[in-house]
Amino acid sequence: MRVLIADDDAVARRLLELTLTKWGYQVVPVAGGLEALQALEAPDAPPLAILDWEMPGIAGVEVCRRSRKLAEGRYTYMILLTARDRKQDIVEGLQAGADDYICKPFDNYELQARVRSASRIVELQSELIASRDALEVLATHDSLTGQWNRRAIFDILSREISRSKRQKAPVAVILADVDRFKHINDSYGHLAGDRVLADIAVRMATGLRTYDSIGRFGGEEFMVVAPECDKAAAHCMAERMRSAIEENPVRLGESDLKVTVSLGVASGGAALPDVQNILLRAADAALYRAKQKGRNRVEVDDQDAVAESDANYGGMVFNPPKTKA
Structure with missing residues (x-):
């Protein structure tokens, strides 16, 4: 599974990239919020994104907010990664569209568990979309000829x-x-x-x-x-x-x-x-x-x-x- 990681800290980004690669994920690293938003808007956008809250240009929480508004027919599971641990920060991040929240410095076991959980949700979503598309074909096409009904x-x-x-x-x-x-x-x-x-x-x-x-x-x-x-x-x-x-x-x-x-x-x-x-x-x-x-x-x-x-x-x-x- 492809995973987008966005962090302006080169060392932290590289560490996260190596960790996820070791676990078998295909990593797409970017250094800022604007690059992250562009990657999420692409036709082949990764289905899972880990975003640092504090980034130049566009903050991770704003990337979540804008991405949710622009999404058409697809869903990206987004995890915010930040040193902020106040309850109101967590609430703000989730209300902006994040699906999960991990505090820095992250624990490898916790990160792995949360990414695995996200992967299961993304896979279930893919199955649901495939089922929806199949039902749409059945609803709009003639079963004998394959043409429109x-x-x-x-x-x-x-x-x-x-x-x-x-x-x-x-x-x-x-x-x-x-x-x-x-x-x-x-x-x-x-x-x-x-x-x-x-x-x-x-x-x-x-x-x-x-x-x-x-x-x-x-x-x-x-x-x-x-x-x-x-x-x-x-x-x-x-x-x-x-x-x-x-x-x-x-x-x-x-x-x-x-x-x-x-x-x-x-x-x-x-x-x-x-x-x-x-x-x-x-x-x-x-x-x-x-x-x-x-x-x-x-x-x-x-x-x-x-x-x-x-x-x-x-x-x-x-x-x-x-x-x-």
Whole structure:
């Protein structure tokens, strides 16, 4: 474990460094409070810090206080090391954000015990953060395809629309539906259907820009959110995805299964009223036309797309469309 030590006394700092190194810790030594604060703000900041109270520039107690205010999503266990032993000093240090307090001159056995205790807490914190991150992935990603789930892709669309309003740029929505997916499930089994969905999701994601997003919209349907993408560019993007899926059959055991998708494209300026529902309904109407015209094709919303979707959905908030097959 990496440990930051900050002490302006070169002899005391060296002694502490040698002691901690002997116990198996990786030591990051600095000579002042400003250096300590910079080290704690770094992306690879040590998870444990031992700070001398009295230092030039910024005192150790102030380093604690500022570090706690600046911390985002991570926690550094901080121990204050000082000759001050009055109760009010201890209280001040703990209220500033220190987790523990050791008086100088320190006793090696006490220091070792407190650092070990701090290490256990840091390790527990790391486990909790890993568990939290894993839960966040489960809450926002589709377990089958690994892409964003319905709620997450809707949140992304809302954020991109808000951003596009500030930048006065278009946002594109692409809805893709696997053709004759029910037939695939009925003929090859649901495990094969799962394989098809997972494979298609990968191929679609491969053709996106780094700032585009794809999510499983429901069943065999996917949604792509493409910021700063006009209708023509979105059409090209959808056509690349369609072609990549058509030209590369899905491997099922010893055989290859040719799979195709139909896609509906809509793009518009975020200044439109209720733009999210307008885009979704227009993309869905375009997807419906792609199915009607023979499947395995891309259709782009036209001037009648919104009116058509209004007729289908009665102007209500968009919900998952019925299976299009």
